[in-house]
Amino acid sequence: MASENGKAKDAVILGAGLAGLSAGWALSRAGADIITLEKDKQVGGLARTVEDQGFRFDLGGHRFFTENERVERLVRDVLDDEILEVVRSSKILLQGRYFDYPLNVQNALLGFGPVTAARIILEYAAERLKDRFSEAESVSLEDWVVRHFGRTLFSIFFKDYSEKVWGIGCDRIAREWIEQRIQNLSLGRAVRETFSRSGGKAARTLTRRFLYPPLGIGKIAEGLKADIEKRNPIITGARIVRLHRRGARIEKVTARCGDETRETWGPDVISSIPLNALVRLLSPKAPDSVLDAADRLRYRDLVIVAVMIDRERVTDETWIYFPGKEIPFGRLHEPTNWSARMAPPGKTLLVTERFCFRGDETWSADDADLAESTATCLADLGLIDKDEVIRHAVIRIPNAYPLFEVDYREHQETVSAYLETFDNLHLAGRGGLFRYYNMDQAMESGLAVAGKVINPMPALDLPSTGTDP
Numbered sequence: 001m002a003s004e005n006g007k008a009k010d011a012v013i014l015g016a017g018l019a020g021l022s023a024g025w026a027l028s029r030a031g032a033d034i035i036t037l038e039k040d041k042q043v044g045g046l047a048r049t050v051e052d053q054g055f056r057f058d059l060g061g062h063r064f065f066t067e068n069e070r071v072e073r074l075v076r077d078v079l080d081d082e083i084l085e086v087v088r089s090s091k092i093l094l095q096g097r098y099f100d101y102p103l104n105v106q107n108a109l110l111g112f113g114p115v116t117a118a119r120i121i122l123e124y125a126a127e128r129l130k131d132r133f134s135e136a137e138s139v140s141l142e143d144w145v146v147r148h149f150g151r152t153l154f155s156i157f158f159k160d161y162s163e164k165v166w167g168i169g170c171d172r173i174a175r176e177w178i179e180q181r182i183q184n185l186s187l188g189r190a191v192r193e194t195f196s197r198s199g200g201k202a203a204r205t206l207t208r209r210f211l212y213p214p215l216g217i218g219k220i221a222e223g224l225k226a227d228i229e230k231r232n233p234i235i236t237g238a239r240i241v242r243l244h245r246r247g248a249r250i251e252k253v254t255a256r257c258g259d260e261t262r263e264t265w266g267p268d269v270i271s272s273i274p275l276n277a278l279v280r281l282l283s284p285k286a287p288d289s290v291l292d293a294a295d296r297l298r299y300r301d302l303v304i305v306a307v308m309i310d311r312e313r314v315t316d317e318t319w320i321y322f323p324g325k326e327i328p329f330g331r332l333h334e335p336t337n338w339s340a341r342m343a344p345p346g347k348t349l350l351v352t353e354r355f356c357f358r359g360d361e362t363w364s365a366d367d368a369d370l371a372e373s374t375a376t377c378l379a380d381l382g383l384i385d386k387d388e389v390i391r392h393a394v395i396r397i398p399n400a401y402p403l404f405e406v407d408y409r410e411h412q413e414t415v416s417a418y419l420e421t422f423d424n425l426h427l428a429g430r431g432g433l434f435r436y437y438n439m440d441q442a443m444e445s446g447l448a449v450a451g452k453v454i455n456p457m458p459a460l461d462l463p464s465t466g467t468d469p
């Protein structure tokens with residue numbers, strides 16, 4: 001049994017995704033003595049990049065975008081400013097036609113013909129009127145979208161894709177998810193613009209810019225790791241198996257590293273591992289009511305199937321979304337459209353995402369069968385010829401998305417209230433807090449918990465982005 005030299009650490013960090021690494025970066029720079037434990041061989045968690053014989057891909061393309069200047073400065077700093085600015089252009093395949101994505105209502109009104117457009121507008125007007133006389137709050141995604149946009153638009157644009165992503169009916173998906181994603185969408189404005197004299201030309205552009213490291217999103221995590229390792233260890237291949245609790249404190253953390261058991265402890269523990277897993281690792285066991293609530297917090301899992309192609313480029317899109325049930329994946333991206341360095345010269349790759357639950361048919365399928373059905377489907381869609389496929393890679397990703405079922409908040413609150421009773425346990429990150437965080441928010445949450453461990457946190461040296469005032 002290995003202990004950390006019998007010496008207490010200032011903090012033990014569980015998980016080396018962007019949240020854990022950002023916390024580690026800040027604490028390390030502030031001079032703390034820390035240790036980070038990560039179950040995978042590679043750091044980065046969901047935001048890592050896989051390398052396969054000169055082809056590179058993220059686990060579902062990851063665009064970096066933030067309004068937080070400190071986080072952007074940190075990213076630019078760890079990447080040595082080697083970062084591309086990419087223009088986003090995405091499509092969604094609906095009833096055999098490609099439409100702009102995110103939803104461009106004008107595009108939909110014009111694209112589905114006058115009868116459907118008239119129905120969408122009438123339903124919208126009726127829903128707005130109904131809304132004036134109703135005080136009921138929407139609970140599910142279905143209620144919320146129908147109330148804001150009408151049933152026809154819900155059925156065409158939202159229903160199939162949402163159910164594919166989440167694996168449950170839209171009446172069971174909490175409204176929060178969709179609400180966050182389409183915050184600034186106004187059907188009323190879109191209708192006015194569509195039928196104004198400009199004929200829709202004045203439409204707000206849906207094209208947006210984002211940042212991307214030339215060799216894949218995983219470079220951010222690798223940069224943070226390199227900085228932390230100047231002063232402190234990051235142990236990969238170390239799965240946390242137990243958190244020993246006594247009173248209001250976590251006393252010790254046990255990890256399995258292959259055949260070895262490793263124990264470590266410190267005044268503070270920062271956890272970015274999935275919230276429900278953390279509760280189950282407590283010893284002695286957490287109260288039954290808390291374990292029960294943790295069991296009801298579910299995550300959606302993901303299988304990535306990447307198909308390497310002997311051609312320079314297949315599409316010119318950032319992402320393409322496929323809501324249709326007949327298509328086994330929900331989304332694809334072509335990494336060479338993000339950075340030409342993601343494939344050897346003259347070659348490209350298509351990376352598809354299949355949403356699933358661990359242990360279901362998709363999760364358990366053979367890699368070769370997954371690759372074969374993906375290639376067949378891409379050929380049927382007219383994107384590739386099957387004989388252009390050079391090789392494939394399949395990656396299974398547990399806990400990709402916190403699953404917001406309509407009653408999730410109650411269970412999350414039960415678990416969080418219990419974990420808050422520990423003085424020295426700090427939660428961060430997407431799975432760690434059970435929040436639908438993007439990378440920048442995961443990083444922000446890591447920096448925030450570091451500020452609880454060392455309070456006040458000294459000002460850490462970061463160069464200006466050039467966008468600073």
Ligand SMILES: Cc1cc2nc3c(=O)[nH]c(=O)nc-3n(C[C@H](O)[C@H](O)[C@H](O)COP(=O)(O)OP(=O)(O)OC[C@H]3O[C@@H](n4cnc5c(N)ncnc54)[C@H](O)[C@@H]3O)c2cc1C
Pocket residue numbers: 014015016017018019020037038039040043044045046047059060061062063064065238239240241272273274277302353400401428429430431432437438439440442
């Ligand atoms: C398909 C997909 C596409 C996305 N696209 C974007 C995008 O375009 N832009 C964007 O900003 N965000 C995107 N995101 C979100 C982004 O990936 C996350 O917000 C971010 O990576 C979360 O970081 P984290 O550190 O909080 O969590 P994670 O990355 O999940 O890190 C948690 C870490 O804990 C480790 N761990 C778990 N259990 C244990 C254990 N028992 N012992 C030790 N270690 C353990 C895991 O291996 C992992 O490394 C996307 C996510 C997905 C799934």
